[in-house]
Amino acid sequence: MTILHVSAECYPVAKVGGLADVVGALPKYQNRIGHKASVVMPYYKTNWVERASGKGIFRHNLVVLGKTFFAEVLEVDNELGFPLFLVRIADLTDREKVYGYEDDSLRFIAFQRLVLQWLLTLKKKPDVINCHDYHTGLIPFMMQKCPVFTDLKDIPTTLSIHNAQYQGEFSHNWGGLLPEFNHSDLGLLDWYGKINPLATAIKCAWKVNTVSPSYMVELQEKANGLEGLLRQEKAKCVGILNGIDTETWNPSTDEYLVKNYNIRTRVAGRKKNKEALCKEFGLDPSKPLFGFIGRLVWEKGADLLPEIIDTALQQHDVNIILLGSGAPEVEYQLEALKDKYPGRYNAYIGYEERMSHWVYSGADFLLMPSRVEPCGLNQLYSLRYGCVPIVRRTGGLKDTVIDVGDGGNGICHDQTSVFDVVYSIGRASVLYHEKKFFKENQKQMMETDHSWENAAGEYVSLYEQLVKTANNRKTSKTKK
Numbered sequence: 484m485t486i487l488h489v490s491a492e493c494y495p496v497a498k499v500g501g502l503a504d505v506v507g508a509l510p511k512y513q514n515r516i517g518h519k520a521s522v523v524m525p526y527y528k529t530n531w532v533e534r535a536s537g538k539g540i541f542r543h544n545l546v547v548l549g550k551t552f553f554a555e556v557l558e559v560d561n562e563l564g565f566p567l568f569l570v571r572i573a574d575l576t577d578r579e580k581v582y583g584y585e586d587d588s589l590r591f592i593a594f595q596r597l598v599l600q601w602l603l604t605l606k607k608k609p610d611v612i613n614c615h616d617y618h619t620g621l622i623p624f625m626m627q628k629c630p631v632f633t634d635l636k637d638i639p640t641t642l643s644i645h646n647a648q649y650q651g652e653f654s655h656n657w658g659g660l661l662p663e664f665n666h667s668d669l670g671l672l673d674w675y676g677k678i679n680p681l682a683t684a685i686k687c688a689w690k691v692n693t694v695s696p697s698y699m700v701e702l703q704e705k706a707n708g709l710e711g712l713l714r715q716e717k718a719k720c721v722g723i724l725n726g727i728d729t730e731t732w733n734p735s736t737d738e739y740l741v742k743n744y745n746i747r748t749r750v751a752g753r754k755k756n757k758e759a760l761c762k763e764f765g766l767d768p769s770k771p772l773f774g775f776i777g778r779l780v781w782e783k784g785a786d787l788l789p790e791i792i793d794t795a796l797q798q799h800d801v802n803i804i805l806l807g808s809g810a811p812e813v814e815y816q817l818e819a820l821k822d823k824y825p826g827r828y829n830a831y832i833g834y835e836e837r838m839s840h841w842v843y844s845g846a847d848f849l850l851m852p853s854r855v856e857p858c859g860l861n862q863l864y865s866l867r868y869g870c871v872p873i874v875r876r877t878g879g880l881k882d883t884v885i886d887v888g889d890g891g892n893g894i895c896h897d898q899t900s901v902f903d904v905v906y907s908i909g910r911a912s913v914l915y916h917e918k919k920f921f922k923e924n925q926k927q928m929m930e931t932d933h934s935w936e937n938a939a940g941e942y943v944s945l946y947e948q949l950v951k952t953a954n955n956r957k958t959s960k961t962k963k
């Protein structure tokens with residue numbers, strides 16, 4: 484089966500968060516089980532893209548709101564395990580950041596239109612198109628409802644929701660960003676008076692999946708305004724738990740680590756990484772070390788981190804290291820705490836891929852007090868690297884981490900509150916000092932299998948149902 488993933492991010496080409504990790508791994512594992520999966524994404528000016536070479540395979544002058552943009556699709560040489568196509572639209576995609584521009588709606592709609600223009604010209608079209616998040620959410624609508632793309636309307640589409648908080652809504656005044664469609668279809672674009680790409684995708688995609696089963700259940704109760712729609716579309720919705728790329732995330736080969744290790748050598752290997760991490764950040768390697776890695780946003784519980792850190796350091800003899808960026812006021816408070824707790828707490832405010840690997844391999848515990856967590860990858864990397872995840876029971880965290888008290892390997896709490904997290908830090912400190920149990924627990928964590936092998940197949944089963952439906956439709960049309 485030929486599968487095309489359409490996404491705004493893909494590791495290592497351009498990464499802001501977990502979406503990139505998934506799109507950079509899932510196609511590789513789908514190819515390993517005998518399919519032909521590829522990725523198309525915007526051409527950004529990232530270091531990876533600027534170093535890459537490839538060839539132009541399609542050119543098009545895209546007209547949006549009367550303005551012409553020169554655009555091309557490049558097939559890029561790579562060793563990622565899947566063909567990679569970059570859509571370069573002059574003045575729109577070729578910028579340094581992935582998101583955060585005023586004209587993001589225009590940028591991502593132009594990208595989606597270009598993908599479809601390109602697909603029109605292919606003799607062998609994909610058997611299925613997998614869209615990821617709202618940035619690609621208008622594709623199913625355009626394929627079905629815009630006459631210019633009629634030739635694509637029988638190709639099944641799926642939407643993978645990595646984060647339903649972000650929906651990409653914009654005013655109907657900008658409806659002209661889309662190609663012509665019949666105005667009786669406007670209702671498919673609308674959600675509470677705005678064009679809402681995520682809602683449109685939920686309505687128009689043939690199937691919808693979230694990145695964990697629990698998140699799908701939760702979204703039907705609370706989905707930033709889309710809960711009613713998700714209940715209505717329940718029949719075509721399913722939750723598929725993310726996997727991790729066990730080649731990129733492998734402590735025995737990870738080039739970012741100071742010392743590689745495996746299950747057998749974990750204790751000595753992790754000790755070396757912890758010592759190096761502590762040396763770099765002026766911390767004490769003899770104390771239990773707690774890490775946090777992530778975007779500093781409300782969903783991750785980041786607004787509570789300053790108080791959590793302050794309280795935990797007053798109540799417990801521990802060290803804390805933080806890596807993240809996001810809300811400026813949280814960044815400011817996290818920076819300020821460094822002066823209050825020198826030698827016990829440190830933070831790198833920013834994005835640093837290398838350091839994230841280092842924290843998983845050197846910290847003893849990883850904090851994930853998320854209010855919302857569609858799947859979460861950090862806890863899976865933690866398990867693989869032998870770092871105990873401390874999670875709030877929500878979404879994918881609930882599906883992947885079981886408390887040590889219930890026979891699992893992590894520490895779980897029910898609320899995103901300062902009290903719950905600090906209490907868990909206390910429990911973790913006790914665990915840390917039970918050396919024999921702690922080492923055995925590390926071993927069990929590292930043996931947990933969260934690789935993509937199984938999940939890649941679950942996606943394929945989903946596509947297969949759709950391809951069957953598409954073939955049945957074709958057959959019944961031919962009979963008529």
Ligand SMILES: Nc1ncnc2c1ncn2[C@@H]1O[C@H](COP(=O)(O)OP(=O)(O)O[C@H]2O[C@H](CO)[C@@H](O)[C@H](O)[C@H]2O)[C@@H](O)[C@H]1O
Pocket residue numbers: 499500501502504505645646694725776777778806807808833834835836837839856857858859860861879
């Ligand atoms: N400052 C920093 N420096 C270096 N690396 C950093 C970093 N901040 C974050 N990262 C890295 O970014 C990734 C974050 O992935 P997550 O899945 O935890 O969250 P995210 O909310 O981005 O993803 C969304 O999509 C994914 C994929 O489906 C879901 O798992 C998740 O729940 C959902 O919110 C990890 O690889 C982490 O190491």
